Amino acid sequence: MRLASLRLPFVANSLSAKLLVLTILFVLLAEVLIYTPSIARFRLTYLEERLAAAHIAALSVEAAPDFMVTKALQVKLLSYAGAHVIDLIQPDARVYMLSRPMPPEVDDTFDLRASSNWSLIMDAFGALVQGRDRVIRVIDRSPKDHAQRVEVTMDERPMINAMLDFSRSILAVSVAISLIAAGLVFVTLNALLVRPMRRLTDGVVAFRRDPDGAPPMVPERRRDEIGVAGRELAAMQGTVRTALRQRERLAALGTAVAKINHDLRGILSTASLLSERLSESTDPEVRRVTPRLMASLDRAVELCGQTLSFTRDGALPLRLAPVDLRALVEEAGEQVLATLRPDGARVEAGWSNAVPAGLVLQADADQLSRALVNLGRNAVQAGAVGVRVAVERRGERLTLTITDNGPGLPPRARDHLFQPFAGSARAGGVGLGLAIAREVARAHGGDLRLLASTGEGSVFALDLPLSPVSATPGGAAGGEARLASAAT
Ligand SMILES: Nc1ncnc2c1ncn2[C@@H]1O[C@H](COP(=O)(O)OP(=O)(O)OP(=O)(O)O)[C@@H](O)[C@H]1O
Ligand SMILES: [Mg+2]
Incomplete structure (x- = not known):
């Protein structure tokens, strides 16, 4: 303004x-x-x-x-x-x-x-x-x-x-x-409308200039539109102030998390490398627990990596290239099926790829695969034994549907859907998987939606354009959930 x-x-x-x-x-x-x-x-x-x-x-x-x-x-x-x-x-x-x-x-x-x-x-x-x-x-x-x-x-x-x-x-x-009528009308309207409006305007202008320093608005006790406007404005100021403070805190937190994660990932990688030696141990008990130890360490490294890339500044950078969608879904399925259960064993589920061969789109293959893997993993981690990926093409846009036969999203996950760190309802879950998947979709100029979630399973829809308009899109929509981006 x-x-x-x-x-x-x-x-x-x-x-x-x-x-x-x-x-x-x-x-x-x-x-x-x-x-x-x-x-x-x-x-x-x-x-x-x-x-x-x-x-x-x-x-x-x-x-x-x-x-x-x-x-x-x-x-x-x-x-x-x-x-x-x-x-x-x-x-x-x-x-x-x-x-x-x-x-x-x-x-x-x-x-x-x-x-x-x-x-x-x-x-x-x-x-x-x-x-x-x-x-x-x-x-x-x-x-x-x-x-x-x-x-x-x-x-x-x-x-x-x-x-x-x-x-x-x-x-x-x-x-x-x-003159008498005008005087009366003037005095009445001035008292009833103009002066209260002026107070409202002053409050809005002062708040806009300095949201933190402006004195809080005291709404008038009236039941008409001006009273309602004043109360709503005061409430809105409160919300905006809280949001601003929260944003500052989150920005600081994001920076801290990013730093800690960075170092932690290095430490864990070293530990992971070293623990490989344990598999050569002569002690059978040590050899027996080694795979679980390594799986845990790998999960920790993966978690650090994910958190780090999420809290990184700016929009998600995309490296666009022609991607064969069927092959991408196939690869993602392999990763999903390699997901380990907490006890170290592989999950047992079926991955059905209903994407027709020869469908090529412009996308960042790594990011898109990350989104798909997150969605697939969520399904098998929730207990689904079958996940099916299908695609529907409408003109220049695709909709990938990821359907599973799991138990559906728990209420906590549904209430905080796509909110980073807030939506996890799984022991050991960070609550980033869905947020990341949606950010990837939006960075491509698409979106991620939850189509259905019942006791019989869940369906997510991943909308994508065949070719994103710009090579580095996604800033506004995708970046809003980022923590560290608020610090800039
Ligand atoms: N297909 C699904 N079926 C059932 N529940 C699901 C499904 N997808 C997500 N959820 C629920 O939504 C929650 C949030 O998922 P999200 O991927 O964002 O976080 P997470 O899986 O808990 O942690 P991570 O960051 O490791 O992925 C999950 O904890 C899970 O309870
Ligand atoms: Mg997940």
């Missing part, structure tokens, strides 16, 4: 700032959505009030003698109603009319009987944006009596002024509401 990505965000980029801006924007958007229909309704109500006032003013005509109202009274009534001309059309088509002496020309007519919500909104905004002082005629059924029709000619300017006042107060309220 690059160092830059570890840096915590600048305030303007922080979660809190983004939340604040977004909240303000959303509240303002909500206010705009509310404003649109309310300004249209405001205009409609204004006009209806005018129409109602006009209706009442026009009724004076009915009360006047001969339906004639004096000019002076007409002007007075019209100015109270805020109109230039008022027509009140009765159901029987009689018209009561009030008019100023020289009424102005009408610029626009709005028939509210034919209006829809949409046209009301459009007319309201149209009134706000047009710049002239228009004279408008408004027609509607009378709000006082729907049977009568009222037509009012009036100036639009007072209505626009009222609408602007209304808009200004709505704007002020909107801004106040959005």
Whole structure:
């Protein structure tokens, strides 16, 4: 990870700032959505009030003698109603009319009987944006009596002024509401989300920089996702710390084991050489135990060799060459059948080689044979009396199956399958055989799997490519189990 990505965000980029801006924007958007229909309704109500006032003013005509109202009274009534001309059309088509002496020309007519919500909104905004002082005629059924029709000619300017006042107060309220809402949302989210997240982030960054020195994370007592994340993170830190310490210890241990093994193997080889002389002894008892002594010494040398090569640094080096698989399996079988029982006698088992002749693959013959011998030996050591090796080819890959009729893997071996030193369930076993076999498989770009393990026997599958991609692969997968590789 690059160092830059570890840096915590600048305030303007922080979660809190983004939340604040977004909240303000959303509240303002909500206010705009509310404003649109309310300004249209405001205009409609204004006009209806005018129409109602006009209706009442026009009724004076009915009360006047001969339906004639004096000019002076007409002007007075019209100015109270805020109109230039008022027509009140009765159901029987009689018209009561009030008019100023020289009424102005009408610029626009709005028939509210034919209006829809949409046209009301459009007319309201149209009134706000047009710049002239228009004279408008408004027609509607009378709000006082729907049977009568009222037509009012009036100036639009007072209505626009009222609408602007209304808009200004709505704007002020909107801004106040959005600020209060944004503030509340901000404070709440900050306390609930942002600050805990920041603590988590700080903890992660500190741990990443210095896994040993960083103070342990104290998870918050909450049951939501942040609480879970905090607890899991704290647990994960614990696991990682333990693993790191274990790795250090194992690395040191691996180096020590490698050194001891190296010297021990030399000593044992000498002892083995010398003990060969015992077979020439004149004492029959000495001659009798000599083979067992030599077998034990050979086993010890072999063990040292195996441990040493396992704890060696780096990836398993491969010397690839064309290998005749059938011949290789045959040879491995001979070695497996030469396995000695603890009492020095040879095991008694059958080795069946079902690999067809002529199958050639690129591999390191020694390593591959080592893997096969380990698998075969495990089987006969567990008590199998028959081991069968078969092969199946799928395109450029092979799967070797090693099937035995032994008792199956004991639970301890199954629980620690392929774990070096941990999986042995056999007296005198080191627990490296399976780990080594898998490392060999992975170094070739393949793998080793346990296919079945029952009371009737076990089946291991060794996957291999016909030719490994690179000459020295296996580093990452195969090397992870190595002890000493951790020291580098
Ligand atoms: N084919 C098998 N049948 C039954 N048990 C098996 C078989 N293969 C492995 N095991 C069990 O798995 C354990 C681990 O095997 P592994 O080869 O890793 O170690 P080991 O045989 O104990 O020691 P070594 O390092 O000498 O091989 C064995 O001890 C044995 O109990
Ligand atoms: Mg073994």
